[in-house]
């Protein structure tokens with residue numbers, strides 16, 4: 001649950017809490033003592049809910065990220081990502097992307113060149129998919145360059161996205177896509193990167209999908225996976241102080257629990273215990289009986 005961003009119900013990205021710093025980089029020094037930050041951020045994204053159950057999509061995930069508000073730029077950010085993937089983790093990069101340019105935003109030839117110099121051979125140009133943001137109703141945005149690695153099935157999985165926040169847009173992404181944009185260039189290039197922990201773990205552990213990793217308990221069918229994901233998301237949401245209701249966050253939570261009930265053959269309690277076991281000693285998770293209560297309510301309605 002975001003602490004001070006009324007434009008969203010849930011934190012959907014690592015950069016959410018840092019939005020103000022991209023237009024006011026100096027305040028990062030005051031607040032954090034540095035222009036460079038790293039985080040592991042709990043995120044909820046319901047936009048991809050229909051994809052949940054495939055190899056990579058989740059409604060709850062942890063996003064690892066490094067951010068800079070004028071401390072370092074494009075070259076360093078790409079270098080760090082490259083070094084971490086290749087040297088630290090020993091993975092191969094399948095391909096990377098860069099923004100092809102549109103309207104006032106030029107083709108990101110600089111990123112393309114940096115990847116070439118790093119010896120990456122497969123560098124692909126892409127469109128709207130590799131222009132990030134803004135989140136909520138306004139904010140920083142810009143071209144991104146993404147890194148794909150192969151999973152154990154040979155599928156290309158987007159592991160990491162390096163966003164180059166060169167612009168500020170005073171409107172939603174929807175309006176931006178409608179071409180109503182009046183993008184303002186920011187004074188200082190901001191760096192925002194996001195690497196999904198679950199996808200990364202799947203790749204490092206040479207698994208076919210996120211459900212085979214030790215962040216889950218080997219869920220095979222799509223139904224089992226949906227239940228595992230939704231129960232996990234619900235448990236994290238409740239642990240952040242939300243209860244099921246008919247409005248706002250509480251409604252998102254209610255829908256997640258009810259969707260889990262529909263796909264589950266067993267009481268959700270069993271899955272709640274499994275999730276708690278996985279995160280024991282890392283996150284203090286407690287559903288305070290809310291999941292079971294909501295499950296009973298919904299079953300009665302059905």
Ligand code: SER
Pocket residue numbers: 012013014015065132161162163192193194195
């Ligand atoms: N903001 C980007 C994302 O959420 C990168 O962190 O994917």
